[in-house]
């Protein structure tokens with residue numbers, strides 16, 4: 023018999039631990055690489071705005087997911103080393119050379135790393151492709167988007183592999199290089215006890231969490247609102263306070279045991295409590311990681327309802343299912359044509375309305391971000407065109423009853439409208455007649471909600487009949503637009519009609535109207551006069567019926583609820599895919615980490631449970647001991663993670679607009695459902711872990 | 722042969738330092754059979770573990786044949802542990818994945834010894850300790866005493882000239898205890914091995930040439946066998962009674 027026989031015998035006895043490590047490594051590599059491949063695929067990158075908020079969020083959550091994956095592989099390898107510690111210690115104590123043990127251990131690790139990296143990297147290509155296909159099949163048909171593999175994502179995956187390998191080897195080196203052989207021998211019994219803590223610890227933790235969120239998210243918003251100052255991004259560090267708070271709260275829950283009122287209960291739970299304390303530090307760290315991952319998973323999954331709820335809300339609450347507008351110089355579809363088209367599709371049109379608007383030049387504010395973070399504003403008397411309705415026309419179409427005196431105006435807003443640094447509802451002070459350049463001061467009266475007139479690019483206003491008619495008299499036809507609004511019976515079933523009508527509108531539109539939503543005739547004129555480049559002017563909109571980008575890029579794109587929903591979903595589908603995927607990564611990490619933690623607890627306490635049994639504890643009692651511990655591991659991070667995320671999301675929604683809009687409210691309700699789903703997920707993992715633990719401690 | 726000079730060792734838990742060994746000083750000659758006795762927690766295991774350098778000591782010297790083993794290179798230390806040292810752990814430390822036979826072989830396999838001679842010497846030891854019938858069983862399948870005898874056999878397989886044994890008779894009936902003690906005396910007589918044994922059992926200790934009594938990490942007393950074994954046993958019992966706390970075991 024040789025040493026090699028001994029090693030292979032030991033290996034085959036512990037083969038399960040090798041498989042677990044390999045499985046975890048492959049899984050983390052597959053998750054990260056396939057995500058990177060997808061994220062960096064040209065198909066996806068084309069959709070992503072280069073510096074948008076969603077991109078930032080995607081990167082942030084991806085960061086969390088990577089950390090989660092890296093963590094669960096390192097947990098798996100620490101568990102692996104733990105299993106190995108006794109044999110390593112014994113071999114060393116009997117005089118095996120450390121260099122020899124190192125060689126064997128590192129060869130094993132290298133082999134494991136190499137196979138799992140190769141398998142992981144190779145698998146991630148078909149998996150990312152499969153997920154794309156699945157997504158295409160179930161969620162949204164993105165047939166026009168041909169999936170190209172983002173080969174650069176493979177580089178990312180390889181870097182991740184190297185990083186994980188480095189972590190594993192560092193751990194192994196630290197494990198083997200200890201001079202205290204008894205430490206190696208007793209590695210699987212090792213524990214760090216958490217010292218007892220004061221009862222204020224938990225409260226302070228909660229306060230820290232809230233202050234951290236307020237500092238991280240609230241202060242930058244306030245600083246812009248109040249001081250016109252843009253916080254540097256280093257300020258995000260203040261979020262760390264929240265993480266410290268999470269740590270404190272979890273430590274408190276794990277360790278704190280009050281004798282207080284019910285001393286019977288205290289003694290009843292003294293065994294599991296003290297066991298928790300004994301494995302305290304690692305458990306606390308573990309639970310913190312779990313909480314953060316739950317935050318990540320929730321944050322990623324909350325994105326979807328936020329988007330979808332806003333689509334559905336505006337779809338079902340929009341007073342008009344169909345609306346579109348055009349300059350009256352255009353030769354656009356007429357009422358009769360619309361009706362005959364509706365007849366062809368057996369669609370019943372109800373409450374058909376037309377309304378005209380006039381375009382006048384308005385004043386405005388331009389926000390400039392200085393390098394030092396300060397925001398300055400330029401007040402410009404004539405910044406561009408806006409549309410104005412007369413109050414009686416508006417009342418007729420919107421079925422409202424408002425009154426305006428000459429010189430007063432109302433700002434039309436939508437369900438989701440909010441003031442921001444670029445735009446406030448009362449910005450309008452001066453109106454200029456484009457024909458004769460006569461200016462007039464205007465007074466802000468109030469806002470009025472009417473969703474169909476809300477569109478990206480411009481703000482629309484309502485003025486008194488007298489003012490309206492005065493302007494209308496000398497305006498050229500170029501400055502008058504016609505708005506068509508109508509409802510249909512069973513709007514969800516009018517897809518074919520909507521599509522044909524949309525195509526007809528596109529076909530009838532002249533080249534002159536092929537402009538971007540931000541295109542402004544006046545701004546263009548000024549820019550050209552000053553010899554400056556006018557960006558929206560250079561942007562050529564391709565007015566063809568199969569151009570999918572018209573939805574976001576064309577100023578006169580009709581707003582047909584039944585189509586919009588599809589368009590927005592299509593536009594968002596890639597985001598949804600990525601965010602759902604990240605949520606899956608986080609959940610995987612959560613599952614594996616909490617499962618391994620439970621197993622570790624079982625291994626660590628096996629002898630204790632055996633002695634308890636000898637002391638006369640029956641299986642039921644031991645089961646309870648285990649349950650109390652496991653429950654903490656699962657329940658506390660779930661509660662902490664979901665509360666923190668929910669609070670934070672509420673904060674964001676409130677911060678975005680200064681109030682919670684109806685669709686945000688709907689989103690929050692759906693988010694609550696997601697929390698319940700994740701709780702169910704945690705419960706299932708708990709059940710699974712509990713079964714395994716019971717098997718390990720043999721009850 | 723083995724000299725321990727001014728040895729200090731402390732553990733740190735929760736930032737509080739516990740001094741476990743304080744200024745321990747003794748010498749053991751070649752071929753001497755020495756026991757360490759003392760109350761539980763007095764630092765006996767710690768002393769053994771520092772002598773084998775399984776745990777590093779804080780201060781002091783440990784000389785083996787006149788050479789310091791503190792700060793020795795890993796490989797040299799490994800060589801000493803394998804060839805010169807036989808260690809019996811208080812909790813046996815058998816490899817769960819190997820049979821009794823393989824466990825006993827292990828030091829020889831590590832040293833890459835000849836297989837034929839190895840098998841015969843392992844079989845001899847198994848016979849001697851009456852564990853031949855279980856030599857193909859795994860540690861999980863044998864009794865505490867059998868594990869202990871396996872651990873002792875493993876410590877003896879390489880004919881070490883220093884045996885460090887932590888309560889090698891702790892789990893054994895008097896007959897098996899005698900076997901272990903006999904094995905040590907054999908090693909002492911035939912190979913002039915030096916034996917340093919921790920024990921709570923005064924009867925076993927009475928076979929030794931000398932007994933060091935440890936209390937609170939210090940050598941409290943050193944007892945020498947002057948005349949015969951029974952008188953020595955009485956002396957031991959008397960001393961332990963003085964120490965208090967351990968009367969029950971020896972009445």
Ligand SMILES: Nc1ncnc2c1ncn2[C@@H]1O[C@H](COP(=O)(O)OP(=O)(O)OP(=O)(O)O)[C@@H](O)[C@H]1O
Nearest residue numbers: 732733734739741760761762763764765766767768
């Ligand atoms: N790893 C450790 N960390 C901290 N303290 C320790 C550690 N190992 C031992 N001790 C402490 O050191 C003291 C001496 O322990 P040691 O195991 O040497 O006692 P012992 O004399 O062998 O006792 P016994 O007869 O019960 O085996 C004890 O008080 C023990 O609590």
Ligand SMILES: [Mg+2]
Nearest residue numbers: 765766767811
């Ligand atoms: Mg001991």
